[in-house]
Amino acid sequence: MQVIRRIDELRAAIRKARAGNSALRVGFVPTMGYLHEGHASLLRAAREQCDVVVLSIFVNPLQFGPNEDLSRYPRDEQRDLALAEKEQADIVFLPGVDEMYPSPTKTVVSVSGVTERLCGASRPGHFDGVATVVMKLFNMVQPDAAFFGQKDAQQVAVIEQMAADLNMPVQIVPCPIVREQDGLAMSSRNVYLEPEQRQQALVLSASLKMAERLVAEARGQMDAGELHKAILEQIRQSPMADVDYIEIVAYPALQPVTEIREGMSILIALAVKFGKTRLIDNTIIRL
Template identity: 55%
Template structure:
């Protein structure tokens, strides 16, 4: 693979600059040009760094986008207080191997309020799509814009938001976008908490109680092997999490993956022949956390 930018990432803040840098790279790399995209909202952590490292290993140029997208926040959500730390982000990006960092302002990404919507039916009506109406419409618009601007061969997304991976994969398939979606494993803290930019909001007691999420999800394969049905698995997950007094459960669900359909009621989940997603969303104080585990049929039989 040919890389024409140095290991220190170049930072571009406008669509015009981004296109110029990509045009230069492709002109110099020629047939060897391969571009990976890691879309983020910043406040990077090791989970993001793992995506950047994988892209850097698989592509000649890795583009990291850092953009807190207002379209995917509801009116009562945390857009204004979403954590931001540009200097820290750029240090992590450099260490992980990003070569080009796209950090646009809202006015550059959306010079006028967008009239176009990207709406994915079905799979956005459950889980976070049900509790955050319009969220995935905003994800669809910004991801489509980034794909059009960067034109990557591959784009890297963490499976902590498995529903987002399913939504983006559906958009790509439905619209014949020439990009491979690369799902990457969840990265966790040493104590099991899934890494998230929002973890910084947690007070010490909230963070300690939030460990129930990963502890509960670790039990899911055993519950399935023991013959859990959709109803009993959801009941087990809910009871486990509800044991923490600060936990306010949004959902504890089990669905087929990636189509996000409910399995047949009363059927032992170990007999379901397709992958299953056990997913939770829980608030601790003012902080909403998501986590999940993906099960393949050969893992539970």
């Protein structure tokens, strides 16, 4: 496994891997580190589908707002490298901020239509930062396929839109949410949770399961407002839960729906704070 910190060395390593083999497939897993089983599942998917697997670890300052947790975002390079080696990554790209942004960024990638709601409304500028850094990484790695976790379904939709609009020759591969045994979606931010907050956070997956059941019982004919109300009531049973948003939208367009009916794909997305820790979770229901 190669550990690379410079862009020119990354490009040289990928050129060398591709030399003489035009059919070779490069799979790419971009992350912000503090890796867990969810990231491991992305690396395994890339390993199964591609010949060379590139993992990037970079905590991107462009996607953090002024009052967000950039400075305290969890980092553990040695732990991350151990997991990457276990999952057979071929190249780990570990750039510093000065390598990625040697001068103030004057070019920003902005995707409209799928960024105005959900986390885009709660975190202004967040998805400009995501799209910009992913575009930069795609230009450096030039992958054939890139693997993203479905836990951030809006991020997947943003990257898919960007790749399609800009005719990028990369396949975007969404991968299922990986959960703890008790249902909590795996996240690097889970480490922030106090024991009682961690227990109360289980209301997120519980409310999504309830929503899936209600939609199934309604046989695909349900008022979205009534479903929203039921989810909110469920979450409010956890006194520590501070709801940022509950959204029921068409997927992947991410436009609001008033009525759930047969033939639709809907995303039910949640963002809830427990103390200072903001967690997201979602489910996609295809009717």
